[in-house]
Every structure is written in C-alpha cells, then in structure tokens.
Amino acid sequence: MRSISIFGATGSIGEQTVDLLLRAGGARTHRVVALTGGRNLARLAEMARLLRAEIAVCADPRDLRELRERLAGSGVEAAAGPEALLEAADRPADWVMSAIVGAAGLAPGFRALRHGGTLALANKESLVTAGPLLMAEAARQRARILPVDSEHSAIFQALVGEDIAAVERIILTASGGALRDWPIERLAAATVAEALAHPNWTMGLRITIDSASMFNKALEVIETREFFGVAPDQIEVIIHPESLIHSMVGYRDGAIMAHMGAPDMRHSIGYALNWPERAALPVARLDLARIGQLTFRAPDLQRYPALRLAREVMARRGLAGAAFNAAKEVALDHFLAGGIGFMDMGCVVEATLEVLDPELGRENDRMTLEDVQAVDHLARQRAGEVARRQAGER
Ligand code: NAD
Numbered sequence: 001m002r003s004i005s006i007f008g009a010t011g012s013i014g015e016q017t018v019d020l021l022l023r024a025g026g027a028r029t030h031r032v033v034a035l036t037g038g039r040n041l042a043r044l045a046e047m048a049r050l051l052r053a054e055i056a057v058c059a060d061p062r063d064l065r066e067l068r069e070r071l072a073g074s075g076v077e078a079a080a081g082p083e084a085l086l087e088a089a090d091r092p093a094d095w096v097m098s099a100i101v102g103a104a105g106l107a108p109g110f111r112a113l114r115h116g117g118t119l120a121l122a123n124k125e126s127l128v129t130a131g132p133l134l135m136a137e138a139a140r141q142r143a144r145i146l147p148v149d150s151e152h153s154a155i156f157q158a159l160v161g162e163d164i165a166a167v168e169r170i171i172l173t174a175s176g177g178a179l180r181d182w183p184i185e186r187l188a189a190a191t192v193a194e195a196l197a198h199p200n201w202t203m204g205l206r207i208t209i210d211s212a213s214m215f216n217k218a219l220e221v222i223e224t225r226e227f228f229g230v231a232p233d234q235i236e237v238i239i240h241p242e243s244l245i246h247s248m249v250g251y252r253d254g255a256i257m258a259h260m261g262a263p264d265m266r267h268s269i270g271y272a273l274n275w276p277e278r279a280a281l282p283v284a285r286l287d288l289a290r291i292g293q294l295t296f297r298a299p300d301l302q303r304y305p306a307l308r309l310a311r312e313v314m315a316r317r318g319l320a321g322a323a324f325n326a327a328k329e330v331a332l333d334h335f336l337a338g339g340i341g342f343m344d345m346g347c348v349v350e351a352t353l354e355v356l357d358p359e360l361g362r363e364n365d366r367m368t369l370e371d372v373q374a375v376d377h378l379a380r381q382r383a384g385e386v387a388r389r390q391a392g393e394r
C-alpha cells in the first residue's frame, strides 16, 4: 500500500488532492500518514477521520486543544506548530504533497525529501526562494520532485521522451487574471474583490490576486528556471485568456508541444499522483469545435511590473528569489488589508530588492536553508517599512 502525506490539506490544492485520493479508494487503498492544515480545524479533523490519517497537524499551537477534542476517539494523533510540521515531514511517506501556501511551505517540503520518496510540489515558493538548495537535496537523497503547478506539469509532460538539450524555449501561458482587460490607468484603484474575480481558475485567495498582478507568473518563470534548468532568456510568457493550453515547449526544429485540458488543477495533481502512469481523472473533456478558437497576446510589462522584476531576480539568483517572494507576500498582505493600492505591490517589491541588494550576493552552491530564512525575514521587515511609507503617502 502506498503511503501518502498532504501538507496544506485544507487548502484549494489540498482539497483537490483529497478528492482524488478518496475517489482512488481513500484509506482502503492508501496509508495516509500526515495531513496538515492552517486554522480550519473542523475540516482538518473531518479529513483525518475520513482518510484514517496517523497524525493531523494544525499551524498554530493555540489550536492544539481544539484539534485534540475534534479528533477524540478517532485514533488520529494531533499536533500543532512549525516544529510539529517538520516532525510530520520526518515520518516516511512514499508520496508527499507540498501545498502549504507561501514561504511557510519550504521547510516541511525540504525535510520530506530526506526519506527519498516523491515530493509533489505545488508550493512554487520553495523553488523561487531556494531552488538550487531544493534540487540539490532531492538529488542527494535520491528523491523525486514532480511539479504540480499546471504550467510546470504541462512542461514536464511536453518533455516526456525528449532531450532537454533539444529545447529552444519554454512558453508559459497566463490567463492575465481578473483585471486583464481593464485600462491600465484604472488599475491603481482596483479593489481586492475586483482582483479576485478570476475568469477561469478557482484557486486560493492569495494566488488569485497574484494572478491579477502576474506576480504568480513571475514566480512561475523563476520556478521554470530552477526546476528545468533552462536559461532565463529561453523562458517566454504569453497571455492566453482561455487557459486551455497550460504551457508549451518549443524544440530546436521549430516544433512546439502544447499541453491542453480543462482549467482544472486535478489534471496536474492527478498526473503527479499517478505518475508515471495516467489514470482516468474526473475532469471535463474539451469540446474543441465548441471552443472554436484560442487566442494569444503579448503581456505588457508596464501593466505587469512583476514580470520585469522576475528577470532581475533570475539574473542575480542566490538569495534574490527569497527576498522577492517575501516582499511579494508582504505587499500582498498590505493590499489585502487595504493599506496600499494594486499597483503599489510592484513598487514595494522593487524598492525592497533595491534596499536589500548588498545582502543578496550569495553563491547558489553556498546558500543554506538558514540563509534563505534570514533573507526572508529581513525582506519582510524592509517590505513592511516600504509598504507603510507607501500607505502614508496615499
Ligand atoms: P490555500 O490558501 O487554499 O491553502 C493553503 C494551505 O496551507 C491551507 O491548508 C492552509 O491552512 C495552509 N497554511 C497556510 N498558511 C500556513 C502556515 N503558516 N503554516 C501551515 N499551514 C499553512 O492555497 P492554495 O491555493 O491551495 O495554494 C497552495 C500552494 O499551491 C501555493 O504555493 C500555490 O502557489 C500553489 N498553487 C496553487 C494552485 C491553485 O489552483 N490553488 C495552482 C498552482 C499552484
């Protein structure tokens, strides 16, 4: 029986993973080791009972008592807090889903590589903040990382049986997010609710806003660079409003392999879950005649400063990714709280990278998890200062 752990089980990716797992037989066909969640204790406990998990872990130690009560009589252990997350990651499992949102997902995923199984990586922040470290650790432990981000799953699938040396370019598709068709001068006044109205994908709150600002695509460009090891100038971004092509790989003979499917994350979660096989998945089938046409347009860098900043981060590598991601998370917090405007997020990240510039010069092969966490911490402080200044000026 295959053993499985899910980090971030109560989130958007986590729920869809649980859905596929239940359809595949749940506890009858899998041994579920750890399930973790943030604050939704009712759902975490419900899942843990349903899947007969060994342990359920919530994010905040103050919630431990309630989690214990909710699990009373179930035989599921309860634990809480960042240390407990790491201990849960130490429990061997053949397949581990890394779907905590943000930088908090790095340490548990990194730790789970130690037992050399498969890490299904939804937490793109891990690769953005610590790509060289994560890939080296996976190689050292003979663990396998499978991408779950839809674009990277698409690229991974378009590379099957091919030689990476024959790849000329990788083309990431982007929906353009909720504000794609707004006139650029209106963007500064966009509200959280407006940025949340994503046209195609249903996702967690944070990634939905990041889609509208294209910070999500910026993270994904860096994720592509780190995961597939291609040069930054081989990575292109194109807006494809229908979100039916999930990304493409262009080869040196001019051929392009595209991965298509309904915009449903269970495509890429299911691919990672069943790899190297393909199992039947409960996703909609495309009716191409009805769809009629696919459209594309180039992204405007004025509108999406995040894409320009991603190029700067890739040019630096080292700890720049950790600073970029942390500043982005803080900027997003301030936007969500109403302190800064939609377009201010890019300004906060750019100013943070400038202030921190002297701190970021670490060789890729010399960086440690502690360096990454230190820069993350520093960038959060600096970005907070910049954001508060920005808020004061509004
Ligand atoms: P989400 O907000 O819906 O869920 C996040 C999960 O992490 C929840 O279980 C939450 O309780 C938990 N969590 C949050 N903060 C935590 C903390 N500090 N400590 C421990 N647990 C914490 O997010 P999501 O949309 O499912 O995204 C998860 C990851 O997958 C992100 O890295 C995201 O970029 C990536 N991803 C998501 C999608 C999508 O469609 N949702 C697509 C591609 C990639």
Ligand code: MG
Residues within 6 Å of the ligand: 149, 150, 151, 220
């Ligand atoms: Mg994606």
